[in-house]
Amino acid sequence: MKIVIKDNYQELSEKAALLIKEAILNNPKLVLGLATGSTPLGTYKRLIEMYQEGEISFAEVTIFNLDEYFGLAPDHPQSYNYFMKHNLLSKIDINYDNFYIPDGLTDDPDKSSLEYEEKIKKFNGIDLQILGIGSDGHIGFNEPGTSFSSRTHLANLASSTIKDNSRFFENEREVPSQAMTMGIATILEAKEILLLASGINKSEICAKLIDASKDIMLPASALKEHDNVTILLDKEAASQIKT
Ligand code: F6R
DSSP: OEEEEESSHHHHHHHHHHHHHHHHHHOTTOEEEEOOSSTTHHHHHHHHHHHHTTSOOOTTOEEEESEEETTOOTTSTTSHHHHHHHHTGGGSOOOGGGEEOOOTTOSOHHHHHHHHHHHHHHTTSOSEEEEOOOTTOOBTTBOTTOOTTOOSEEEEOOHHHHHHHGGGSSSGGGSOSEEEEOOHHHHHTSSEEEEEEOSGGGHHHHHHHHHOOSOTTSGGGGGGGOSSEEEEEETTTTTTOOO
């Protein structure tokens, strides 16, 4: 794992956006895996600016999102579908037919999960996957204890995740208790992975991640078996890493 530490969130976002920009310039038909949450917001803001300044085009890019809350309709303001449209897709030249996200309203999660896997395969896999990390070490919604060989599935959210994510909802009870998520094996098949972590709240888990060997109770440690992973942190997130 390559570790890059930036002074602050703005610089982290700039670096992440630059890496994505380079990947698109190298391959305009890039298959990009994206995450939601607070961490990539600055990156998406920079990508929108780069698009507006004519530096990049998403016209031929395909996007696969990591996860979606189970039971939320795509137009629900807290759904990840809505998040992506509001924070990135509506402001760039992506072809909506090239945007994929797990179906949070499916009545057959197993079938829908298989279909999601097949779609990714049809595009020859994800070229560059962007990840955040939960304070409990989750990637996507793969909570501690999830098998490293898991594929896209319906997952139960850990109570700490429900608590963390309640900041976007009226209260904790409103947070869905399940989500459709790419599995850990699905994520590991991406050719390149960029994990972003920002802020003091992530410092403990980032230090654990750097120190840990592969441990099913720390889902992000699965990334240690991948040979092209960059962990991009700001100083606060890196503050507990022992040198
Ligand atoms: C979101 C996702 C999650 C988040 C993680 C960190 O699509 O898959 O794993 O990346 O929960 O969220 P933030 O960035 O809000 O701290």
